[in-house]
Amino acid sequence: MKWGKVRKGTALLLSGICMSSMILSGCSTAEEDAGAGQETEQEEVSADTEITVYTPAINEDEYGKEFKKYVEENLDFKVNFEAEPLLYADTVNKATTMLASGDDSVDVYFIDEIMQLSFMSADFLEPIEDVVTEEDMSEFLEGYEDKFLKKDGHIYGVPADFxxxxxxxxxxxxxxxxxxxxxxxxxxxxxxxxxxxxxxxxxxxxxxxxxxxxxxxxxxxxxxxxxxxxxxxxxxxxxxxxxxxxxxxxxxxxxxxxxxxxxxxxxxxxxxxxxxxxxxxxxxxxxxxxxxxxxxxxxxxxxxxxxxxxxxSSWMWVVNKKSSKKEAAKEYAKLMASPEAQALYMKACGRLSPTANLDVWNDAELTDGLLTVEEHKQYVEDDAFEARTLxxxxxxxxxxxxxxxxxxxxxxxxxxxxxxxxxxxxxxxxxxx
Amino acid sequence: MKRKITLSRRKTIFAWMCVLPVLVIRLWTTAYPVVAMSYYSLLDYDLIRRKKEFAGLQNIRNLAKNKQFLESLSFTVKFTMISICFIIVLGVALALLMKQNFGGRKLIRTVALIPWGLSMIVVSIAALWAFDDTYGIVNDLIRRIGFEGYHFTWLADKSGAQVAVIIVNIWKNVSFFAIIMLAAFQGIPGELFESARIDGASNWKILFHVSLPYVMRTFIIMIIFVGVSQINSFEIVYAMTKGGPGTTTSLLAYRLYMEATKNMNYGMASAITMVMFLVTAVYGIIGLRIYRKVDY
Structure with missing residues (x-):
């Protein structure tokens, strides 16, 4: 092969890339690509509405059935649960990729504080304070809300566990x-x-x-x-x-x-x-x-x-900004703040951790089946817990x-x-x- | 007046119609990502800062000063070179062994295929336990072959972790290389060996002057193929070491993954992809030039 041909080919390839880059650079803005500024068309909530919740797998045992039944009875629409990967790193990858690509197949995500802070900054999440009020979260750990759930005066998540x-x-x-x-x-x-x-x-x-x-x-x-x-x-x-x-x-x-x-x-x-x-x-x-x-x-x-x-630490429910069923997704998040839902969910997904809602800790019926509630109570009494600085x-x-x-x-x-x-x-x- | 389409032209149109869907899919899945990636590599594109601005070659300049990237590049070169050398030597040796007629040959061939059939992520997770200091089979085997009391924290030592990752990678890839080389060796006409023996050639001479030259084109293609996959290796460190301890086993693909999915810095991630793309392209072009020169 002659080097002249190679040089010609390379020059052609590079100029092609540059041309395409210049054309593409006019296609979108940072805000658009980062998820902001584009409103998705919203579906009205009805009995036919179906939302998808991305969560650790809900077990097929009695607890799992009880939780699903509770959700079904308390919401006027259908909720489909999609299982997150078992490993934390895989969960982060999948959630980040889906949200960054503007995917709307999942309406509600279950994420931790590390993802929460990044996702709030990247504008992947929908504020929910119009449905989930501060009062709904009055029984949660003091100071936690300001540290992880709020940004620019908006509320973005409902904590699930503690x-x-x-x-x-x-x-x-x-x-x-x-x-x-x-x-x-x-x-x-x-x-x-x-x-x-x-x-x-x-x-x-x-x-x-x-x-x-x-x-x-x-x-x-x-x-x-x-x-x-x-x-x-x-x-x-x-x-x-x-x-x-x-x-x-x-x-x-x-x-x-x-x-x-x-x-x-x-x-x-x-x-x-x-x-x-x-x-x-x-x-x-x-x-x-x-x-x-x-x-x-x-x-x-x-x-x-x-x-x-x-x-x-706490994992929390958040709503995808690109969801086309935001109202239904917010209703689900609000339901998850209730003491019953908090306790049922912890049992249904097998985490068995104490709930983020501290009121639940004193309810013997709700905490039955959860682990380390008494231990956590003791630690709270000893003033041992501190929300992470992230x-x-x-x-x-x-x-x-x-x-x-x-x-x-x-x-x-x-x-x-x-x-x-x-x-x-x-x-x-x-x-x- | 209607122009009559000739038969050969009709055949050409038909052929294009058959190929076109595949070409469109190929352009969409290969050419578009390459162009988009090249474009992103020229941007300061960070989702956390919500920034997307043209930055020219700033990402590449940043990479050239980034110690972590340079460490990743250095380990990727080391990982690729050492892996390829061992895969070639052991792969050819294994292929020659499997070519011999001996009892249990079928069993050896089957066993040799197992690593190739396993998924890299499964191998890496198993390797994490195999190299564990408490439960690991590696330390245990070393103790059993006469080094009583041997204890080495493979994955908590800089060199140990690099060696462990490379060993697992070689173990996984040798069998594939060997199987393809075995098929190539089996294609050599028997008369060539007979003539060489009549001329008094030793086994070594037959290997280096008859067998290897005959399969040279397959050999080179395999080196290109295996080399490219080594440059782009990811799962092994993702599951086994997370790039640690420190950043000692952080391959380029792992660094790219960190930038894209953890740091959400698409500009930097695309610049790393661009580097990997160019390294792979240069490696492939050199390999193909050598391949074209081989004439047997």
């Missing part, structure tokens, strides 16, 4: 070693050291990069009075150093935690490979299914370091900033380098907004 990172201990290991469950930092380190023996560790941590390391960093920062979005604070610095010391100085947890996600971690904890584990309440069904919860694995009060704070760029945080922390935990970079690089990455990603 799950905190709880302090789980293997009571059998503590009893066998005749050690008391730690209540402060000193006792915690002491117990972890004593219980690290025979190939078992005093502490198990999920430090996988996908999501779990940032949860744990957040918690340690809260416990030391820091903030994982500000690495200049003494509390944050202390927390980061403490995480390093757990592996390298006290040697009470394994560096292999860097590849441990919640699923792997739960299995290791159920198998008795570690004595203590800070984990979301949502893991309790797996301890329960293994026949260990209550007998071997128990939830203990948060040990008091500088503070006894631990993060809480940003619209939190997914990016989970990739970049926690990557830097992993490098430090692996001893690839020094403590000072870690703090400097981490803060620089935080400044960069927050500066993008």
């Amino acid at each position: 799950a905190g990172i709880l302090f789980f201990v293997n009571k059998k290991m503590f009893d066998d070693a005749d050690i008391a469950i730690p209540t402060d930092q000193e006792e915690f380190i002491d117990a972890a050291k004593k219980l690290t023996k025979d190939g078992k560790y005093g502490l198990l941590e999920a430090w996988d990069k996908a999501s779990h390391l940032q949860d744990n960093l957040n918690r340690w920062c809260l416990m030391f009075g820091g903030n994982f979005y500000d690495w200049t604070l003494d509390g944050t610095k202390e927390a980061i150093k403490f995480m390093y010391d757990l592996v390298h100085t006290y040697k009470v947890t394994s560096i292999d935690n860097l590849s441990v996600d919640y699923e792997t971690g739960n299995q290791k904890f159920v198998d008795g490979n570690a004595a203590m584990y800070f984990q979301w309440a949502g893991s309790v069904p797996s301890y329960e299914n293994a026949g260990k919860y209550g007998s071997e694995i128990i939830c203990a009060p948060m040990p008091e370091f500088k503070t006894n704070k631990t993060p809480m 940003s619209e760029r939190h997914s990016e945080y989970m990739d970049t900033v926690t990557g830097t922390l992993q490098e430090y935990l692996m001893d690839e970079i020094s403590y000072e380098e870690c703090l400097e690089k981490g803060q620089q990455q935080i400044d960069e990603l927050l500066g993008k907004n």
Whole structure:
């Protein structure tokens, strides 16, 4: 082949791309592509209306049937439930792709706070305050609404559950070693050291990069009075150093935690490979299914370091801005704020977490079947929960900033380098907004 | 006056009518995304900031300074080169082994096919457990072959994670390469081997001077094919390491995924796609030029 021909072909290809780019650049605006500015034609709500709700699979058991029946009886239209993927990362990908492409096949999404903040910023969601009022959410955790559900005075979501990172201990290991469950930092380190023996560790941590390391960093920062979005604070610095010391100085947890996600971690904890584990309440069904919860694995009060704070989180119902059945979708969201729907849903999808509506916690009938309600009540009484501090760029945080922390935990970079690089990455990603 | 359409012209029109639907679908599913991606790569297009402005080559310039992207590029090159080398050597060896006449040959062929038949995502999830320090079969096997007390945290070590990802990738892809090469080797006429033996050629000489040259075109096509798939690998790190620890196993396709679905920065994601597209195109063009020069 002659090079002249190749050059001609390349030039032709490039000019073609440039031409097409110029033509395309006139086709849409940022706001339009980002989802704003285009009103979809709305269908009036009638008995023939059908909405699609994207949610973790509703079980086919009695709870599932009861929930579906409740929805059917309380709404004048049909609700179809579409199952989300099992893995969190897949759920994020699917929801983001569908919303970003302007898809209207799903009317209501069930998402967490990280997605909520990004989606609100990207203008993917429909405000719902005309149907779901602040009064509907008066029984929810104070301050939560302002942090995650509101933007520019509009309400965008209805929280469904309330799950905190709880302090789980293997009571059998503590009893066998005749050690008391730690209540402060000193006792915690002491117990972890004593219980690290025979190939078992005093502490198990999920430090996988996908999501779990940032949860744990957040918690340690809260416990030391820091903030994982500000690495200049003494509390944050202390927390980061403490995480390093757990592996390298006290040697009470394994560096292999860097590849441990919640699923792997739960299995290791159920198998008795570690004595203590800070984990979301949502893991309790797996301890329960293994026949260990209550007998071997128990939830203990948060040990008091500088503070006894631990993060809480909630998943929520939101309405797709591109939905052609927004009114019906909002009606569904409003229904989901009711105490009955909150409790029934938690049971129907098998999460079994306490509900976001705190009023439900004191209703024995509604909470029957839910797990860790009493534990959560105790934590609330101890003032242990704190809503997470997140940003619209939190997914990016989970990739970049926690990557830097992993490098430090692996001893690839020094403590000072870690703090400097981490803060620089935080400044960069927050500066993008 | 009506012009009469000749038979050959009618045949041509008919052929175009048959091909046209496929061409339209192809243009819509291939050409359009390529053009759209090229266009997006020239924009500052960020859904979170709700921004979509022409930025020229700013995304490419940003990539050139972006440490994470450069690390991803570096690991992708390493991953591709090492994987291709091992896939070629082991694939040819496996193909030659499967070509021999021996008892259990059918079983070996069947077993060799298993990795190819498995989905990469399934393999990667299984590998995550296989390389686990507590439950992992890899550490256990090493201990059983005489290294008592051996313990290595594969996925929590920078080099360990890279090695683990590459090993799994090679294991998954060797069988496909071997099967295609086996089919090519079986197409070599027996007389060629007989003549070589009469001339006193050793087995090695037959391999390098008869067998490999005869299958060279298939061999090169396979290297192009496998190489392109390695450059675009994604599932293995998505399921096995999430690009970590740190950013050590973050392949280009994984970085692209992070930019597109997590950071919602379509401009940057398209610029990464553009880089991958160009790298793949250059690799393919070089491969095809070599292919055209081979004449056996």
